[in-house]
Amino acid sequence: MSCHLITIDDLDRxxxxxxxxRAQSFAEVSGREIKKVPALKGRTVVNLFYESSTRTSSSFxxxxxxxxxxVVSIRSAGSAVDKGESLRDTVQTLSxxxxxxxxxxxxxxxxxxxxxxxxxxxxxxxxxxxxxxxTQALLDVFTLKQRLGTxxxxxxxxxxxxxxxxxxxxDIHAFQRMGAxxxxxxxxxxxxxxxxxxxxxxxxxxxxxHEADVVYVLRMQNERMHEAYVPSLREYIQxxxxxxxxxxxxxxxxxxxxxxxxxxxxxxxxDSDVALIGAQVKSGVAVRMAxxxxxxxxxxxxxxxx
Amino acid sequence: MxxxxxxxxxxxxxxxxxxxxxxxxxxxxxxxxxxDEARDILIRDGRIAELAPPGTLSAPxxxxxxxAAGKHVFPAxxxxxxxxxxxxxxxxxxxxxxxxxxxxxxxxxxxxxxxxAPTIDQVSVLAAVVxxxxxxxxxxxxxxxxxxxxxxxxxxxxxxxLADGGALGFTDxxxxxxxxxxxRKALQYQxxxxxxxxxxxxxxxxSGDGVMHExxxxxxxxxxxxxxxxxxxxxxxxxxxxxxxxxxxxxxxxSSAESVQAxxxxxxxxxxxxxxxxxxxxxxxxxxxxxxxxNLKMNPPLRAEADRQAVIEGLRSGVIECIATxxxxxxxxxxxxxxxxxxxxxxxxETSFASIYTELVRPGVLPxxxxxxxxxxxxxxxxxxxxxxxxDEPANVVLVxxxxxxxxxxxxxxxRSENCCFRGRRLSGIVELTVAAGTLxxxxxxxxxxxxxxxx
Numbered sequence: 105m106s107c108h109l110i111t112i113d114d115l116d117r118x119x120x121x122x123x124x125x126r127a128q129s130f131a132e133v134s135g136r137e138i139k140k141v142p143a144l145k146g147r148t149v150v151n152l153f154y155e156s157s158t159r160t161s162s163s164f165x166x167x168x169x170x171x172x173x174x175v176v177s178i179r180s181a182g183s184a185v186d187k188g189e190s191l192r193d194t195v196q197t198l199s200x201x202x203x204x205x206x207x208x209x210x211x212x213x214x215x216x217x218x219x220x221x222x223x224x225x226x227x228x229x230x231x232x233x234x235x236x237x238x239t240q241a242l243l244d245v246f247t248l249k250q251r252l253g254t255x256x257x258x259x260x261x262x263x264x265x266x267x268x269x270x271x272x273x274x275d276i277h278a279f280q281r282m283g284a285x286x287x288x289x290x291x292x293x294x295x296x297x298x299x300x301x302x303x304x305x306x307x308x309x310x311x312x313x314h315e316a317d318v319v320y321v322l323r324m325q326n327e328r329m330h331e332a333y334v335p336s337l338r339e340y341i342q343x344x345x346x347x348x349x350x351x352x353x354x355x356x357x358x359x360x361x362x363x364x365x366x367x368x369x370x371x372x373x374x375d376s377d378v379a380l381i382g383a384q385v386k387s388g389v390a391v392r393m394a395x396x397x398x399x400x401x402x403x404x405x406x407x408x409x410x
Numbered sequence: 411m412x413x414x415x416x417x418x419x420x421x422x423x424x425x426x427x428x429x430x431x432x433x434x435x436x437x438x439x440x441x442x443x444x445x446d447e448a449r450d451i452l453i454r455d456g457r458i459a460e461l462a463p464p465g466t467l468s469a470p471x472x473x474x475x476x477x478a479a480g481k482h483v484f485p486a487x488x489x490x491x492x493x494x495x496x497x498x499x500x501x502x503x504x505x506x507x508x509x510x511x512x513x514x515x516x517x518x519x520x521x522x523x524x525x526x527a528p529t530i531d532q533v534s535v536l537a538a539v540v541x542x543x544x545x546x547x548x549x550x551x552x553x554x555x556x557x558x559x560x561x562x563x564x565x566x567x568x569x570x571x572l573a574d575g576g577a578l579g580f581t582d583x584x585x586x587x588x589x590x591x592x593x594r595k596a597l598q599y600q601x602x603x604x605x606x607x608x609x610x611x612x613x614x615x616x617s618g619d620g621v622m623h624e625x626x627x628x629x630x631x632x633x634x635x636x637x638x639x640x641x642x643x644x645x646x647x648x649x650x651x652x653x654x655x656x657x658x659x660x661x662x663x664x665s666s667a668e669s670v671q672a673x674x675x676x677x678x679x680x681x682x683x684x685x686x687x688x689x690x691x692x693x694x695x696x697x698x699x700x701x702x703x704x705n706l707k708m709n710p711p712l713r714a715e716a717d718r719q720a721v722i723e724g725l726r727s728g729v730i731e732c733i734a735t736x737x738x739x740x741x742x743x744x745x746x747x748x749x750x751x752x753x754x755x756x757x758x759x760e761t762s763f764a765s766i767y768t769e770l771v772r773p774g775v776l777p778x779x780x781x782x783x784x785x786x787x788x789x790x791x792x793x794x795x796x797x798x799x800x801x802d803e804p805a806n807v808v809l810v811x812x813x814x815x816x817x818x819x820x821x822x823x824x825x826r827s828e829n830c831c832f833r834g835r836r837l838s839g840i841v842e843l844t845v846a847a848g849t850l851x852x853x854x855x856x857x858x859x860x861x862x863x864x865x866x
Contacts, residue, residue, distance in 0.1 A: 213748065214748055217702060233632060235631055236632070269632075296628070298626035301629065301630070302630060
């Protein structure tokens, strides 16, 4: 594979399978009392987060630490330094410490790609604007594979604010690459133009939601109401909230978090046993360990360290 | 021996030595005179003195000879839309470097936009930039003044005084005139002030915070889109106002199929309207933006293939009468921002002809003579003389080697900025010599002709 993970398109199906196989081994490590392996001992991983994040940043930090890397985490969410100029300066400064990997989260599309041009470190995109979030897609695929064995032939619906979702963009590609059929559903104002060009189907109605094997619900941000994408929270809930009456037996429920309880998902659905939301968070550490390992250690068989 | 002037009171450039030059055995193509065969061209005292069958003329003593067999001579090009960034943003470009880029690209006239800092919205600013052009401009340069004060879209500038002070016309380019009422008053006032009113068409309520064409590629990239209708609805609106007022308007950098349709319909309905197309909208689409390279971020944005085809068709049919580069230099540190934050614009003067020749003429999409006609037509709509290859005309000629390939950016740029959307592309057709208003303003290295503006 390439020496960076910028978009999910950097991985073909075999690449995804390879990372998930390693993630499986690391998941077993995470079950032990001593959860550390020495794979990245003496190497440095920099987490550069220009946007607030709880689960992604903590899970990358934990993943690097469980591989015995030295970890530097830099957060400047919402600060005015988040401009391209200073991004380049920051990356070049940090590169002087010779990091093995830079994990970057930015509110701007293409930022991870730019960083890759300014450093010798391996670059991992932890979310760039509304563009991509490839490790989220990998952990979503991992979670589904753990539960169902395969994604081949699965019918997956992605519901909600697709327009503003980097998770949706990465998942549409990853799910399809792994053999699933994807449908996006949401208010017509929040489904981007020509989304079908990505290979998925699109609908404004949840009427056929029963066809889904997996219902992947996206976060609905309150500010979208003020921006007139939807007339009211009430109408959104009426038309698009995923709740137990809308689900049929056997369907699985996913969400990238954080959830707005009672908005895109009802409380009873979140807490039901069809929800994989907790499993997704848990998968995050093992999958990010596998990504770091794949980029920094590479091909040698995992058994050597696991 | 007097220097040839630009033959127009509203074109400004520094005084140059009248050229004495023999170009031998070039294929001369001037679509307006119908000339399309090999000729010797003798330039004396900055004018075309003789046009004779190939190999029949010899240079008077002291005048250099350029052996040009297999190469082409065209009337030099005219660009009705460039940003020279003077006054106020000389770190991006100045009149010297911008007109050097023009000379390198084969241009003999350029028209500069007023969205400078400060805006060219009053006579004193215009006078200053005109004076600078008189000292620095390597090719004759004209200026538009803004329609509204500070491009704010509310108060009209002193259009009549600005016209008297040298403005060829008016534009708020970079921004639309959003208020139909303000635009209408400007068009009424045109009866006093004269001058074409040129419009950047974009409904900000539709373009919003968009950074590229809205379509499959913006959806894939997750960046906000600029729908094609944000342009075309304003073209239709403003053409209707122009027709009602009997005014003359020019639509800048048309990018979408709907806009070309709106322009054609407006003209059919009797409106006095014209349009321009850029080399990048004629040759590139939004697919090129997939890598989020900010050099491909411009406004209006690169659009879909169907839009590109419609713009080409518009140029072919004459609905769009001229090619304009919208040369928009930005400094490296500005373009190094993430795509969504980087400023919009691409340079274009040095690649205009070669990009169109490579992408449209070579593959047989457009005939060479049509491209030469459209790339020399942009000044006429502002009342400027059209460069012609005929005896006694002031020498405005470009010598082009259509057989030579080059890689954009490899030899650097004459422009102060390097934000070229064609960077790294291999293009065919390179300008070897430019004579503007009777002065040799550019000769490529290896042409063995002494020139003040030789560049790599």
